[in-house]
Amino acid sequence: MTHQHSAFARKLGAFVALSEEEFAALDRLHGRRKQFAAGRDIVHQGQVNQPAYILASGWVCSYKLLSGGTRQIVDFQIPGDFLGLRSVLFRTADHNIEPVTRVEASEVLASDLLENFAKTPRLATAVLWAASRDEAMVVEHLVGIGRRDAKERTAHFLLELGARLKLVGLGTTLGYACPLSQYLLADSMGLSEVHVNRVLRELREDGLVTFQHGKVDIHDLDRLVALADFDKSYLDQDGPLLK
Amino acid sequence: MTHQHSAFARKLGAFVALSEEEFAALDRLHGRRKQFAAGRDIVHQGQVNQPAYILASGWVCSYKLLSGGTRQIVDFQIPGDFLGLRSVLFRTADHNIEPVTRVEASEVLASDLLENFAKTPRLATAVLWAASRDEAMVVEHLVGIGRRDAKERTAHFLLELGARLKLVGLGTTLGYACPLSQYLLADSMGLSEVHVNRVLRELREDGLVTFQHGKVDIHDLDRLVALADFDKSYLDQDGPLLK
DNA sequence: AGGGTCGACTGATCCAAATCAGCCTAACCG
DNA sequence: CGGTTAGGCTGATTTGGATCAGTCGACCCT
Numbered sequence: 120m121t122h123q124h125s126a127f128a129r130k131l132g133a134f135v136a137l138s139e140e141e142f143a144a145l146d147r148l149h150g151r152r153k154q155f156a157a158g159r160d161i162v163h164q165g166q167v168n169q170p171a172y173i174l175a176s177g178w179v180c181s182y183k184l185l186s187g188g189t190r191q192i193v194d195f196q197i198p199g200d201f202l203g204l205r206s207v208l209f210r211t212a213d214h215n216i217e218p219v220t221r222v223e224a225s226e227v228l229a230s231d232l233l234e235n236f237a238k239t240p241r242l243a244t245a246v247l248w249a250a251s252r253d254e255a256m257v258v259e260h261l262v263g264i265g266r267r268d269a270k271e272r273t274a275h276f277l278l279e280l281g282a283r284l285k286l287v288g289l290g291t292t293l294g295y296a297c298p299l300s301q302y303l304l305a306d307s308m309g310l311s312e313v314h315v316n317r318v319l320r321e322l323r324e325d326g327l328v329t330f331q332h333g334k335v336d337i338h339d340l341d342r343l344v345a346l347a348d349f350d351k352s353y354l355d356q357d358g359p360l361l362k
Numbered sequence: 363m364t365h366q367h368s369a370f371a372r373k374l375g376a377f378v379a380l381s382e383e384e385f386a387a388l389d390r391l392h393g394r395r396k397q398f399a400a401g402r403d404i405v406h407q408g409q410v411n412q413p414a415y416i417l418a419s420g421w422v423c424s425y426k427l428l429s430g431g432t433r434q435i436v437d438f439q440i441p442g443d444f445l446g447l448r449s450v451l452f453r454t455a456d457h458n459i460e461p462v463t464r465v466e467a468s469e470v471l472a473s474d475l476l477e478n479f480a481k482t483p484r485l486a487t488a489v490l491w492a493a494s495r496d497e498a499m500v501v502e503h504l505v506g507i508g509r510r511d512a513k514e515r516t517a518h519f520l521l522e523l524g525a526r527l528k529l530v531g532l533g534t535t536l537g538y539a540c541p542l543s544q545y546l547l548a549d550s551m552g553l554s555e556v557h558v559n560r561v562l563r564e565l566r567e568d569g570l571v572t573f574q575h576g577k578v579d580i581h582d583l584d585r586l587v588a589l590a591d592f593d594k595s596y597l598d599q600d601g602p603l604l605k
Numbered sequence: 606a607g608g609g610t611c612g613a614c615t616g617a618t619c620c621a622a623a624t625c626a627g628c629c630t631a632a633c634c635g
Numbered sequence: 636c637g638g639t640t641a642g643g644c645t646g647a648t649t650t651g652g653a654t655c656a657g658t659c660g661a662c663c664c665t
Contacts, residue, residue, distance in 0.1 A: 543613090
């Protein structure tokens with residue numbers, strides 16, 4: 120009954136009960152469809168009045184550059200995710216967005232979004248919900264970097280990504296396709312590329328997960344979850360939370 | 363013209379232009395005023411149907427517990443800040459909230475908040491803005507933990523806290539009162555208490571900042587900003603961004 | 606007045622992860 | 636087809652910060 124809608128609308132509809140009317144409003148947000156090549160930034164820090172996007176296909180990452188030339192990847196976005204909402208609300212972008220693969224995305228104009236809040240107030244709740252879910256993910260990420268060692272952190276990262284991909288039908292509990300390089304993992308987890316490589320080897324040798332040739336294979340979910348201290352219920356809800 | 367409103371309303375009004383009508387709606391959100399003793403958690407992970415709060419006085423911290431018994435403090439909240447918005451949207455709390463000092467806060471009921479979106483759509487924009495600002499702070503925090511060493515991280519932390527306090531009139535560029543213990547700093551920055559102590563000593567010996575006896579004194583703002591790679595414009599906007 | 610606790614502070618030792626320096630393979634390309 | 640580049644991978648060495656094991660003073664409390 121909702122399968123004719125966009126991945127974005129479906130995702131929100133899973134958490135905030137929406138009427139057909141409201142689904143339609145959500146879908147009308149999708150503006151011009153655009154393509155981006157891998158590696159060439161879509162938005163960068165300081166740019167003003169950039170549109171937001173809803174990711175249709177491909178992966179992107181959001182990152183911040185530090186003065187020393189290092190960077191910290193804050194989050195990866197996968198199909199169905201909202202991109203650059205903060206940059207719209209603040210008018211000037213506070214982070215960079217780089218496509219990891221070739222990407223297709225629909226523009227969302229700030230004016231469209233904000234004006235629709237008046238006509239469709241539940242849309243506001245849905246968008247607020249989506250923003251809060253993003254924040255929850257950043258918080259988990261923060262906790263991992265602050266208090267988990269490299270192995271736990273990596274395990275947690277791979278599990279969380281899997282859970283998110285499963286939600287949009289791009290993965291199972293057995294594994295998923297993953298276009299990320301070890302460099303990207305390192306910049307995301309606050310580790311060096313060298314160390315990521317060693318940790319992945321350890322996880323492989325322990326028979327927990329394999330991350331090779333662009334795919335992640337989970338060999339022992341239970342032990343991996345135990346190692347990572349991963350909250351399984353975290354991302355797989357199954358009905359609207361807000362009635 | 364806005365000074366009769368709550369700190370919360372003032373803060374939002376600084377970023378989203380609001381009418382008197384809308385300010386009033388914001389102020390009506392404040393429900394029953396409650397008191398909390400320092401150290402006794404207001405909310406903890408997993409609790410369901412907790413109200414949100416708006417902090418009137420005192421400081422609190424939001425943290426997550428890891429299985430090993432360690433914890434990671436995600437953020438500190440100061441007067442005028444919203445507390446536990448995510449816990450309300452998700453119905454079940456995904457983090458703990460502990461008062462650092464004695465605290466006064468007004469309850470905000472989920473139903474009040476969400477229903478008001480229909481009547482006052484710009485309220486939705488304002489709350490979304492507040493949530494995004496929180497997310498931006500968590501992102502900065504993440505970047506610091508992931509890619510800054512202990513000294514830069516500490517410097518950045520003290521500067522950011524100062525900027526936030528200045529915004530609500532609780533600090534100047536010269537310093538501010540700060541009730542945090544070195545243990546709390548450690549749990550927030552992902553360091554050990556011992557190392558925080560040494561880093562604070564270094565910063566003091568370098569003549570940059572002093573953090574002693576419950577107050578932070580900034581002795582050399584410019585060098586501190588340079589060390590921390592701190593974006594000064596980051597938190598001190600001076601007019602509504604969304605007209 | 607003596608015990609208990611909390612927070613700041615210190616020296617010695619250890620270790621996880623960074624850094625440095627390099628190899629190997631596959632893919633691309635002019 | 637030989638050169639270049641991007642990723643994956645590895646060993647040796649160094650280092651930032653953790654851990655362990657305390658001391659000291661302030662402020663309880665009874």
